[in-house]
Amino acid sequence: MKKQFYNDGNVDFNKQQAQNDIRLDNLSDFIEAADDLAIDGTLASQADSLAEDGGAADDLAIDGTLASQADGLAEDGGAAEKAFANPADDSAAVFDSGSGFDGASAADGENPQTHSTDGESSQAYSTDRESSQTHSTDGENPQTHSTDGDDARRQNALKTVLIIGASDGIGQKTAEIFIEKGYRVYNASRTPSALGGIVNITLDAADDISIQKAVNEIIAERQSVDIFVYSAGFSMSAPVESAIEQDYRYLFDVNFFAFAKAVQLIIPHMRSNGGGRIIAVSSMGGLFPIVFDSFYSASKAALNMFIKSIAIELEPYGIRVTSVMPGGTATGFTRKRKVYPPELTGDYEARLMKANAILADIEQNGMPPQRVAADIAAIAESPLPPIIHAVGIKNKILAAADKILPDSLNSMLVKNKYKQNAPKIKN
Numbered sequence: 001m002k003k004q005f006y007n008d009g010n011v012d013f014n015k016q017q018a019q020n021d022i023r024l025d026n027l028s029d030f031i032e033a034a035d036d037l038a039i040d041g042t043l044a045s046q047a048d049s050l051a052e053d054g055g056a057a058d059d060l061a062i063d064g065t066l067a068s069q070a071d072g073l074a075e076d077g078g079a080a081e082k083a084f085a086n087p088a089d090d091s092a093a094v095f096d097s098g099s100g101f102d103g104a105s106a107a108d109g110e111n112p113q114t115h116s117t118d119g120e121s122s123q124a125y126s127t128d129r130e131s132s133q134t135h136s137t138d139g140e141n142p143q144t145h146s147t148d149g150d151d152a153r154r155q156n157a158l159k160t161v162l163i164i165g166a167s168d169g170i171g172q173k174t175a176e177i178f179i180e181k182g183y184r185v186y187n188a189s190r191t192p193s194a195l196g197g198i199v200n201i202t203l204d205a206a207d208d209i210s211i212q213k214a215v216n217e218i219i220a221e222r223q224s225v226d227i228f229v230y231s232a233g234f235s236m237s238a239p240v241e242s243a244i245e246q247d248y249r250y251l252f253d254v255n256f257f258a259f260a261k262a263v264q265l266i267i268p269h270m271r272s273n274g275g276g277r278i279i280a281v282s283s284m285g286g287l288f289p290i291v292f293d294s295f296y297s298a299s300k301a302a303l304n305m306f307i308k309s310i311a312i313e314l315e316p317y318g319i320r321v322t323s324v325m326p327g328g329t330a331t332g333f334t335r336k337r338k339v340y341p342p343e344l345t346g347d348y349e350a351r352l353m354k355a356n357a358i359l360a361d362i363e364q365n366g367m368p369p370q371r372v373a374a375d376i377a378a379i380a381e382s383p384l385p386p387i388i389h390a391v392g393i394k395n396k397i398l399a400a401a402d403k404i405l406p407d408s409l410n411s412m413l414v415k416n417k418y419k420q421n422a423p424k425i426k427n
Helices: 013-037 039-053 062-075 077-085 148-156 169-180 209-224 243-274 292-319 340-363 370-378 393-404 407-417
Strands: 160-164 184-189 198-202 227-230 278-281 319-325 387-392
Touching: 062 227, 160 169, 160 209, 160 243, 169 184, 169 370, 184 209, 184 227, 198 209, 227 243, 243 278, 243 292, 243 319, 278 370, 292 319, 292 387, 319 340, 319 370, 340 370, 387 393
Parallel strands: 160 184, 160 227, 184 198, 227 278, 278 319, 319 387
Antiparallel strands: none
């Protein structure tokens, strides 16, 4: 359960605020140092437990570092609560641009935007289909024996992968991995994929009829879909006050309802086939909101909860469902984002442009799309995949922290990250 700040009117505000700033800096240092903290794998395993399996916050040991930081923040939070209510507060940013926690996704190749480094290790999964190198005995000719990898490719050739949004970004890199593994891979998107060995089907994610035609075409050819990956998305930088209804309805159509529709169509075939894998590219933006991209963050939060629910419904049929939450990812999605012009943003213009520039920096200096794709492929082949998976150790820690930090602190982190600590505007 998240702890809530109390508000003690007798607290020395300045003293408490200084203490809170120190603790926030310490929490920032802790997360920044995550890549260097091995601790015999304790950090990664505990973060996985919290972020993916819903383990209790107290289980995050590491000498109690994160828990003690959160306790200190919560217990001394009376002044912090006042600070959050004081728009004139101009606290220093908790995280620099190298450790962002916000994200949006890419159309025709999802690109969620919470930052992690290229060097972060991918989540390891043992799978029934992963190949291990075989060695011949002294008397054997290794060329006369097929390797496990060859056997796996022959088995994979019988399996069908559908990726909605494989023409670019994460979706494209995911398709490359599945093609290399020997799967029969279909891309469904408005723009055809240029990859060799892929079958392109035209699909408009905002059109239910188009989705149904695409799924029917694949079923007619292959009888079922073994692995379904949803990697399409839409993002818009806009003040909620002036957001155009057509835009945010389109955003939800692409980011949420298209996935739900495709899942409805695919489930009966997976059930009759004895199971399958369903994976959606979500975003850390579903946990830590993106300033001036509120509809996007809402769509990803909805996607995560939808997946948590249907994972329970479908598990008895051997169908496993996973939401993959990457951080900032360097793809072409940054330039595809719809950014509202000054005539539509009014008084919000300066703050919107600042937040949008920070978001673009997080994305373009983020992890490569193949980093996310590797996790997706591993999850697809895992016998026991997680329901919610944060990509990269920093994002795992942030996902775990979100479970124990109060909402007011979450909000403060986001405001500092996007430099939104502006004084209150008087009418």
